[in-house]
Amino acid sequence: MSQIEKLIAELCPEGVEWKPLRDVAAYSDTRINAIDLDDSSFVGVDNLLPDKAGKTVAKYLPNTARLTSYEKGDVLLGNIRPYLKKIWLADNNGGCSGDVLAIRIAKKFTSSISSEYLYYLLSSDSFFAYNMQHAKGAKMPRGSKSAILEYEIPVPPLAIQREIVDILDKFTSLEAELEAELKTRKKQYEFYRKALLKFDERDNVQWMTLNEIGKILMCKRVFKNETSSDGEIPFYKIGTFGSVPDAFIPREHYEKYKNKYPFPKQGDVLISAAGTIGRTITYDGIDAYFQDSNIVWIDNDESLVSNKYLWHWYQIIEWSTDGGTIKRLYNTNIRQTKIAVPPLEEQCRIVTILDKFDALVNNISIGLPAEIAARRKQYEYYREKLLTFKRKEA
Numbered sequence: 268m269s270q271i272e273k274l275i276a277e278l279c280p281e282g283v284e285w286k287p288l289r290d291v292a293a294y295s296d297t298r299i300n301a302i303d304l305d306d307s308s309f310v311g312v313d314n315l316l317p318d319k320a321g322k323t324v325a326k327y328l329p330n331t332a333r334l335t336s337y338e339k340g341d342v343l344l345g346n347i348r349p350y351l352k353k354i355w356l357a358d359n360n361g362g363c364s365g366d367v368l369a370i371r372i373a374k375k376f377t378s379s380i381s382s383e384y385l386y387y388l389l390s391s392d393s394f395f396a397y398n399m400q401h402a403k404g405a406k407m408p409r410g411s412k413s414a415i416l417e418y419e420i421p422v423p424p425l426a427i428q429r430e431i432v433d434i435l436d437k438f439t440s441l442e443a444e445l446e447a448e449l450k451t452r453k454k455q456y457e458f459y460r461k462a463l464l465k466f467d468e469r470d471n472v473q474w475m476t477l478n479e480i481g482k483i484l485m486c487k488r489v490f491k492n493e494t495s496s497d498g499e500i501p502f503y504k505i506g507t508f509g510s511v512p513d514a515f516i517p518r519e520h521y522e523k524y525k526n527k528y529p530f531p532k533q534g535d536v537l538i539s540a541a542g543t544i545g546r547t548i549t550y551d552g553i554d555a556y557f558q559d560s561n562i563v564w565i566d567n568d569e570s571l572v573s574n575k576y577l578w579h580w581y582q583i584i585e586w587s588t589d590g591g592t593i594k595r596l597y598n599t600n601i602r603q604t605k606i607a608v609p610p611l612e613e614q615c616r617i618v619t620i621l622d623k624f625d626a627l628v629n630n631i632s633i634g635l636p637a638e639i640a641a642r643r644k645q646y647e648y649y650r651e652k653l654l655t656f657k658r659k660e661a
Contacts, residue, residue: 271434271653274427282659283423289416291376292385295369299336299362301329308361310337315345315353315367319390322355334362337369340382342389344368346410349398356386368412384428387435388420391654392647421656431653438646445642449628449635456624463617464583466607478602480577481567487528488559489516500554505542505561516556524556531557534574535564536581540596545586547578563598576614579621580606 301309306324314325322343337343337357345353347366363369370389372380388394401414466472477483494502498515507513524530531537533552538545541561550564567577584604588594609617627634 271427271430274424274430275656278424278426279659282657283421285419285421285656285658287416288370288418288420291380291420291422292370292372293416294412295335295337295341295371297336297338298333300333301331301362304328304362308359309363310343310355310361310367311364312345312347312353312366315343315355317351317353319352319354329362329364334364335367335369336360336362338371340372342370342382342386344370344389344410344415346412348408349395349402349410350408352390352395354386354390356382366409368410368415370415379425380422381425381428381432383432383436385420387432387650388654391650393651393654394418421654421658423656434653435646435650438642438649442639442642442646445635445639449639452624452635453628456621456628459624460579460621461583463620464580464607466609470607470609471613472607472609474605475608476602477565477604477606480572480606480608481565483563483598483601484529484531484566485559485563486530486557487524489520489524489556493517493520500556502556502558503562504558505539508537508539508542508557508562509546509548512555518554521554521556529566531564535566536574536578537562537564538581538596538601540598540601541594544588544594544596545581545584547581549574549578563601565601570611572608573611573614573618575618575622577606579618 306326306328309325309328310322311325311327311329313327315322338360339357341357343355343357343363344367345351346368357369370385372382372385397418398410398415399408401411402408403411489502493516494514495516496514499518500516500521501512502514502516503509503512504514531550533550535550537548537550537557539547539561540563565577567574584606586596586604587600588596589600608614628636630636
């Protein structure tokens with residue numbers, strides 16, 4: 268029997284009370300002058316991080332004279348687009364914008380409800396699902412302040428709350444350690460990539476423009492009336508490049524365009540020429556079509572430059588872009604870009620080293636990302652299990 272099970276058997280064998288949040292907490296009703304805030308004490312919805320990742324320093328300060336204040340121990344909840352799951356347990360005093368809700372435990376309950384326990388309750392997937400269910404608005408949904416206060420929470424004895432918080436804190440700490448290690452490994456990866464791809468005149472390399480390496484190609488233009496919201500062949504536009512497609516084309520069009528016009532070979536490196544400039548995806552050979560001009564690739568001769576070597580170079584190139592508000596990578600800019608081309612044997616050596624680093628820090632099936640994902644899944648499971656209690660009969 269676990270320690271929590273022992274405590275439940277001893278302190279609340281008949282179950283625990285469930286209370287609506289409004290019975291034990293309320294929104295902050297105190298105010299603070301904006302002049303008293305800085306980038307570490309002001310919290311807007313923009314510096315609350317998605318997926319329960321806490322907060323970062325504010326990039327801007329409020330433009331109103333007075334705003335809602337929060338205190339250490341308050342639970343701050345992003346109230347725009349609840350599905351983003353923005354939440355933070357305040358570890359200092361400060362002020363927040365109107366789009367952030369500061370939830371404070373009522374004074375008469377501070378001795379019976381732990382702020383850390385309340386934070387874990389309100390960061391559960393169950394709460395966020397409830398919040399979305401009652402949110403208002405389609406394009407920019409907002410949580411219902413009144414509905415949030417009606418959310419029912421279990422209130423076990425404080426000793427049980429503390430035990431739960433202690434267990435969940437250990438999970439959180441372990442994940443934070445893994446995240447810190449991943450950050451360190453990413454820095455190492457960037458260092459070695461730059462070092463391995465740095466050549467001078469003494470090295471046995473040729474400096475070549477991408478134009479010399481291969482011709483820039485793109486798929487045939489697909490018009491909007493050729494696409495649909497569902498279908499067999501995914502059509503990737505710049506907004507869905509490397510993500511989930513929201514448009515499809517008929518197989519008949521796909522086969523015709525693929526055979527008649529330029530189409531990437533498996534292993535070719537696709538480049539985004541708009542949106543996130545220079546983003547790269549290696550084409551995996553699965554049936555798909557790509558937006559012309561916004562997504563391009565080099566038809567390189569792999570007996571001269573391997574695709575994998577080219578991919579690693581793309582990660583460090585500082586692309587020269589044109590355009591005003593909306594930047595664009597034109598074919599001319601791509602053609603003029605120079606890279607170092609060593610013999611294929613050396614390319615292979617460099618790729619082998621960098622691929623190992625890349626798998627360690629980016630591959631969600633192996634390495635640190637996989638371990639973090641597994642720990643997060645384990646944490647979510649135990650959090651939901653630990654925060655589920657038998658309801659005490661009235």
